[in-house]
Amino acid sequence: MADAPDLLESLYDAHAGALFAYALNLTRSEADARDLLQDQFHRLARQPMPEAVRDARGWLLRSIHHLAIDRIRRRATRDRVADQWSKEPLELFATHADPDETAFRQGLAEALGELPEDQRSVVHLKLWEGLTFEAIARLLDIPPNTAASRYRYGIDKLRARLRPLYEEIR
Amino acid sequence: MIPPDSRSDSDIPDAWETRLSRIPLAPPPPDLRAACLRTREPHRTNDGGLDFWRSLWLAHRWAIRGLAAAWTLITALYLTTPEISVSVAGSRTVWTEETLQFVARQRTELMATGLDWDLERAPVSDDSAPPAKTSERPKTDPPTAFPTNRMS
Numbered sequence: 001m002a003d004a005p006d007l008l009e010s011l012y013d014a015h016a017g018a019l020f021a022y023a024l025n026l027t028r029s030e031a032d033a034r035d036l037l038q039d040q041f042h043r044l045a046r047q048p049m050p051e052a053v054r055d056a057r058g059w060l061l062r063s064i065h066h067l068a069i070d071r072i073r074r075r076a077t078r079d080r081v082a083d084q085w086s087k088e089p090l091e092l093f094a095t096h097a098d099p100d101e102t103a104f105r106q107g108l109a110e111a112l113g114e115l116p117e118d119q120r121s122v123v124h125l126k127l128w129e130g131l132t133f134e135a136i137a138r139l140l141d142i143p144p145n146t147a148a149s150r151y152r153y154g155i156d157k158l159r160a161r162l163r164p165l166y167e168e169i170r
Numbered sequence: 171m172i173p174p175d176s177r178s179d180s181d182i183p184d185a186w187e188t189r190l191s192r193i194p195l196a197p198p199p200p201d202l203r204a205a206c207l208r209t210r211e212p213h214r215t216n217d218g219g220l221d222f223w224r225s226l227w228l229a230h231r232w233a234i235r236g237l238a239a240a241w242t243l244i245t246a247l248y249l250t251t252p253e254i255s256v257s258v259a260g261s262r263t264v265w266t267e268e269t270l271q272f273v274a275r276q277r278t279e280l281m282a283t284g285l286d287w288d289l290e291r292a293p294v295s296d297d298s299a300p301p302a303k304t305s306e307r308p309k310t311d312p313p314t315a316f317p318t319n320r321m322s
Contacts, residue, residue, distance in 0.1 A: 020198035
């Protein structure tokens with residue numbers, strides 16, 4: 001059996017990027033995403049991932065998804081400025097040397113913030129994690145058809161929202 | 171609102187989806203790795219006791235400092251105050267002649283009262299002893315503060 005600290009480090013190196021981006025996209029707050037990731041690994045240190053888990057990435061995404069939803073709900077209860085947070089400019093995507101491409105990425109990050117969180121999570125998991133609808137459905141505890149519908153809603157909204165910018169830089 | 175056509179996993183992503191999916195996500199902040207992996211150390215080393223003292227110190231820092239200062243002051247006073255033993259104190263006591271005579275008189279009166287003696291017949295060995303105050307003593311059955319074994 002691998003040493004627990006080494007296992008934790010290897011888990012971080014393999015999955016932290018995806019987990020952080022997903023948490024950042026859901027919560028729309030870098031501070032919250034940092035907290036969630038730390039909380040995630042704090043829990044892993046106390047209670048390691050079950051050995052029966054075959055898909056570590058899926059298990060971790062599911063775990064941080066629940067943490068993020070809890071955080072969003074508590075935040076919405078605490079104060080009613082969630083809409084304001086959702087419009088915060090985020091460094092969700094890597095920077096690019098081309099200013100047009102940077103503007104497009106920034107616009108995409110903002111457009112994602114305008115999506116409902118259930119659509120945003122499905123779009124993120126589909127586009128940037130490459131998960132199937134079946135996998136997304138298992139991860140989010142929803143039927144596969146619901147996952148597919150949410151994705152279609154979300155991707156169409158992004159297309160409509162970003163079409164002018166996309167046509168401009170195409 | 172008309173629901174959009176549902177997608178399936180077998181559908182090929184269109185150009186728009188492909189374009190979006192190729193945009194790389196930003197990596198997590200560099201300092202986050204150390205922060206995430208540092209959270210495991212207290213559990214790995216199982217130093218819950220140290221955590222307790224650390225939290226106690228952070229919560230009551232000034233109270234602990236005050237207690238430490240008070241204890242230091244008490245200890246310093248204790249160590250710097252000279253001690254005088256009973257024997258040394260006794261050797262330094264000066265008994266004057268008057269005091270000695272007074273003590274002798276008190277002892278004689280006490281003995282006379284306790285043993286129910288008649289002071290007029292009692293032998294007075296000490297010349298310095300004062301005359302007995304017979305007038306103040308009752309003629310019969312003098313009071314005694316002490317129970318005696320004698321049968322009257």
